[in-house]
Amino acid sequence: MDINNVYNKLVENIQGIKILKNEPMKKHTSFRIGGPVDLMILPKTKEEVQGAINICKKYQVNYYIIGNGSNLLVRDGGVRGVVIKLADNFNEVNIEKNRVTAQAGVLLSSLSNRLVKESFKGFEFASGIPGTLGGAVVMNAGAYGGEMKDVLAGAYVVDEKGNFIYLNKEELALDYRTSVIQKKGYVVVEAEMVFEKGDMTEIKEKIKDFTKKRTTKQPLQLPSAGSTFKRPTGYFAGKLIEDAGLKGVRVGGAQVSPLHSGFVVNVENATAEDVIHLIELVQKVVKDQFGVTLETEVKIIGQD
Numbered sequence: 001m002d003i004n005n006v007y008n009k010l011v012e013n014i015q016g017i018k019i020l021k022n023e024p025m026k027k028h029t030s031f032r033i034g035g036p037v038d039l040m041i042l043p044k045t046k047e048e049v050q051g052a053i054n055i056c057k058k059y060q061v062n063y064y065i066i067g068n069g070s071n072l073l074v075r076d077g078g079v080r081g082v083v084i085k086l087a088d089n090f091n092e093v094n095i096e097k098n099r100v101t102a103q104a105g106v107l108l109s110s111l112s113n114r115l116v117k118e119s120f121k122g123f124e125f126a127s128g129i130p131g132t133l134g135g136a137v138v139m140n141a142g143a144y145g146g147e148m149k150d151v152l153a154g155a156y157v158v159d160e161k162g163n164f165i166y167l168n169k170e171e172l173a174l175d176y177r178t179s180v181i182q183k184k185g186y187v188v189v190e191a192e193m194v195f196e197k198g199d200m201t202e203i204k205e206k207i208k209d210f211t212k213k214r215t216t217k218q219p220l221q222l223p224s225a226g227s228t229f230k231r232p233t234g235y236f237a238g239k240l241i242e243d244a245g246l247k248g249v250r251v252g253g254a255q256v257s258p259l260h261s262g263f264v265v266n267v268e269n270a271t272a273e274d275v276i277h278l279i280e281l282v283q284k285v286v287k288d289q290f291g292v293t294l295e296t297e298v299k300i301i302g303q304d
């Protein structure tokens with residue numbers, strides 16, 4: 001179906017739905033890279049998320065879910081079809097005793113601030129990860145010895161038939177930077193977490209310590225999508241890349257960060273093509289020198 005007709009169907013069927021046309025994806029990714037998407041939907045409720053998905057399915061239009069775009073590289077030709085962006089509007093948090101339920105679009109930093117106020121411990125690791133809760137569930141995001149698996153009780157998702165279902169922690173099958181959500185193409189709309197109370201001063205100190213580590217060891221002043229590669233078993237991607245002599249290597253506007261070789265950064269109006277060429281170069285040199293295959297952690301979408 002023609003994309004303008006899809007737009008009309010969305011507007012007719014979902015009252016008040018917010019949709020942007022021909023929206024540059026570079027405005028919605030931490031890499032600041034990416035061509036335009038035909039339609040970007042910004043839902044506020046889980047029913048809007050479900051409604052948008054079901055219309056895309058019914059009219060066979062490609063759709064892709066994003067959170068805060070902090071683990072995403074969008075190709076320069078952009079995305080044909082629909083992107084449903086959950087960050088920004090879809091961010092309610094509910095706290096009942098030690099159980100916290102939050103919409104998928106809440107930023108981890110905001111959620112962390114909220115949890116500190118309640119003196120809940122165990123979420124300090126996530127305070128500096130620049131993604132949404134939904135993205136963190138999907139990726140089983142983690143840092144400094146903690147991961148989402150440690151705090152999640154379960155999640156409400158839209159399944160392949162377009163229905164809401166609840167998956168408990170075991171059913172989520174959380175593993176290193178992956179979950180059942182990625183494998184099955186589900187969409188997380190809400191997550192449920194359980195916390196214990198801790199000492200507020202200790203919690204704040206831990207967050208301060210992690211923030212200091214991040215600001216000194218990661219190139220946070222430049223656009224990136226965090227660690228470009230997954231950690232290969234038995235190695236560290238950054239160390240392999242550095243040992244291969246690739247620290248600071250550039251392709252166009254993309255560079256292997258001189259501060260942290262595990263990060264590809266956008267130093268000067270990099271295109272997705274620059275980043276992809278650099279990724280391929282790194283993968284080839286590391287494979288040739290050490291026999292190790294580097295798999296991308298960053299998700300690459302869209303067309304050239």
Ligand SMILES: Cc1cc2nc3c(=O)[nH]c(=O)nc-3n(C[C@H](O)[C@H](O)[C@H](O)COP(=O)(O)OP(=O)(O)OC[C@H]3O[C@@H](n4cnc5c(N)ncnc54)[C@H](O)[C@@H]3O)c2cc1C
Nearest residue numbers: 067068069070071131132134135136141142143187188226
């Ligand atoms: C400076 C920097 C530092 C980082 N540090 C860390 C770190 O310490 N640890 C870490 O794990 N990651 C880190 N990251 C990577 C990134 O922040 C995480 O992977 C984060 O969990 C991604 O969340 P997001 O909302 O931005 O997801 P996006 O980048 O928008 O999407 C990532 C993937 O998840 C899918 N997705 C997103 N939301 C949903 C949803 N609700 N339902 C279904 N699928 C969804 C998307 O389709 C995509 O495949 C860092 C990134 C940057 C830029």
